Amino acid sequence: MESGLGGLLRPVRGALVMAGALQVVSAVAGLVPFLAVAEIGRRLLAGETSELWTVAWWAVGGLLVRLVTMMASTGITHFADARLQDHVRREIARHLGTVPLGWFDARSSGEVKRAAQDDVGALHHLVGHAITDLVAAVVTPVAALVYLFTLDWRLSLLVLGVLPLFLSAYAVMMRGYPEKMAAHTAALGRINSAVVEFVQGIAVVKTFGQARRAHRRFLRATDDFADFFGSWAGSMIRVEAVASALISPAVMVLVVLGGGTWFVAQGWLAPVDVLPFVLLGVGLTGPVLSLGYGANSLRQARDAANRIGTVLAVPPLPITRDQEPQGNHVRFEGVAFSYDGRTEVLSGIDCVLEPGTVTALVGASGSGKSTLAGLVPRFFDATAGSVTIGGADVRSIDPDDLYRRVGFVFQDVRLLRATIRENIALGRPEATDGDVIAVARAAQIHDRITELPDGYDTVVGEGAHLSGGESQRVSIARALLADTPILVLDEATAFADPESEAAIQDALSTLVAGRTLLVIAHRLHTIAGADQILVLDQGRIVERGTHDDLLAAGGRYAAMVATTMEAAR
Incomplete structure (x- = not known):
């Protein structure tokens, strides 16, 4: 287009x-x-x-x-x-x-x-x-x-003479319009942000006695907008009033009748010929x-x-569709990635995810864990090196085939405004009701769904308002139904309450069985049994091994575990 x-x-x-x-x-x-x-x-x-x-x-x-x-x-x-x-x-x-x-x-x-x-x-x-x-x-x-x-060309020129005056006034009124509209949009954005902040954080600000403070921020944003808009609209209204008056029917009638009377007195025009100017001159204004x-x-x-x-x-x-994976082992070879083409957030990544094993990614915030995990389902493409599945570069695998092999479950759950059934069956629309119910049971969410007004036919956001943990279990059921052999998991229990965490962990144990799993770990105790742990720092793998091996090495991972245990005391 x-x-x-x-x-x-x-x-x-x-x-x-x-x-x-x-x-x-x-x-x-x-x-x-x-x-x-x-x-x-x-x-x-x-x-x-x-x-x-x-x-x-x-x-x-x-x-x-x-x-x-x-x-x-x-x-x-x-x-x-x-x-x-x-x-x-x-x-x-x-x-x-x-x-x-x-x-x-x-x-x-x-x-x-x-x-x-x-x-x-x-x-x-x-x-x-x-x-x-x-x-x-x-x-x-x-x-x-x-x-x-x-x-009569003379009276026509007189009628036409009003238009330049109107256009000049209009040009003055519109002077700086793009900049003023940008400021208008920005001011509205500040009001929207203040409203969202006030509404979403009302419980917190009231708990800590800061309701008046949050309210003042909202009032300040609205007052700033009112001052800006009042000043802009005030100046425009004055000029617009002049412009509209210049082209108003009353002014046009006065111009035509005044000029026509003078022309008739001069003998330039017959009185009857003024009538078309009166009618059409007034009709020009609209x-x-x-x-x-x-x-x-x-x-x-x-x-x-x-x-x-x-x-x-x-x-x-870019899609080439010229390679077909031979198996489900995942390999990173010399992988580097940059969002802006200048600063690398990943560099020199080499690792292999064997079928049926669990690989955990750990590291400080900003170390590149999510970016690395996102390369497998092609959220991004590596800027150097290659990511392969079954020996085929992910950039050369048909997207339909890729997403039949790679599934993902993240903390930030996105459910469609559709029925629970349709949300679970998103990856397999042809799935039967029995299939949907089976995976919902496995994901520990079936009983909650049956409590909803219309059960599996309840529309998310209308008849169903699910908690974060419940939404997470719906997404796990969706991943179970998709039944992909490779799974990318951003640890789903990071912000769950203890009851939800237990249910989610039970669901995950069913989900990950027999799959090649790449997990972004936030709680280190959940990955103690991982087949390999990759410790990232500034986009590089600085340590790798099992939980016991890394503890024995006494390096960065051991320090992270010690810090976590100290914080838990």
Whole structure:
């Protein structure tokens, strides 16, 4: 898909051109009743009563043509808008399915939601209304002025002289608009952050007697926003009032009547010829004012298109699909990784995960544990070296095959807003109810599910509000049903209460049996039986061995265990 607003509109460009052409006809036809009224007035004032009905029927015909073409134009743009939104959302969904999974870790769900929902929605007014409104706003004044110039060029210039004044005032009003909108967005962001902080932390701040302090932060954010917006809106309102007054019907009538009276007194114009200027001059105000609104919609749509384009410009994960794993042993050879292409967060990683063994990753926060684990399911691609499964480079394995072999369970559980059944069967939608219930029992979550209002048909977030431990057991059931031979596990019990920890550990013992397991360890006592422990420091493996071997070595791992035991006393 092409980037920018023009690229996004490409699928509906033909429809928009057709709608614009119909709007041109509609705008010209809309002038016919005004011209007919002026002609009838001119004839009546001149004492001519012939063919008045003919002129009246011309007015009716113009109205009918305007009505039909306007309805057709509006229908085309709204159908085009629906088609475009469907196309762009599908394109975003398709593209997001090809980007590295690690890309999502660096971004909030709000950013993705804004691009796929809010920014696509922002295109509605542009496609459905603004483009045709802009066409009408340009064609109507131009057609009216062309007609008026045929009557008298001097009075036409006088009418036209009001427009530069309006445009100058509007330009002053919009000066610095992009910077002010950026400040507006930032101020709203500070309010949102203060609200989230206040609401999510209310229990903590009240417990420690800091409710007033948190409340003050919220009030300060809202006061800052009110001061900023009041200052900006105040200056804009004053200029807008001047601009709107310059192009208002009352001012246009005064200009036309004042100028017309003078021209009649000078003998330059017949009194009856002033009437078309009165009618059409007043009719110019609406289209000209709508130009400002249309231009604002265009700016908003362009900003939305740029944000959508940024998402669509994320490079997809390269896929070759030319290798098939021969087994399930995992090997890291000379692996290095950098997020920014400059600073390496992993370097010189060499290790092997034999089938059916447990490999634990330990180390301080920021040592590279999660990054290393994320290379197996291709959350990222190594910038040097290779990660292989069954002798095949993960970059050359068909993604469907890769995720049939590699599963993962993390602390940060993400359940879909779907039924419990659908969440468990996410990796195997064809699974039977019996299969789903069996893995739920194994994950120690079946009894809790049966207590929900609709059991397995309860929708998460509506009829079901699960605790962290319960959500974790649902994700374990999901991994059990997927039945992948290789499992990446970010220790699921790190923040669980004792009761949940016991249930999760029972579920995990069922999950990991017979699988090749790579676990990120937070609680060292849970990995004492691991087949190998890799100690990471600044992206390098500094120690490796079993729990007993590393304790006997008296190195970094032994120091970590000693610190943990000391803290537990």
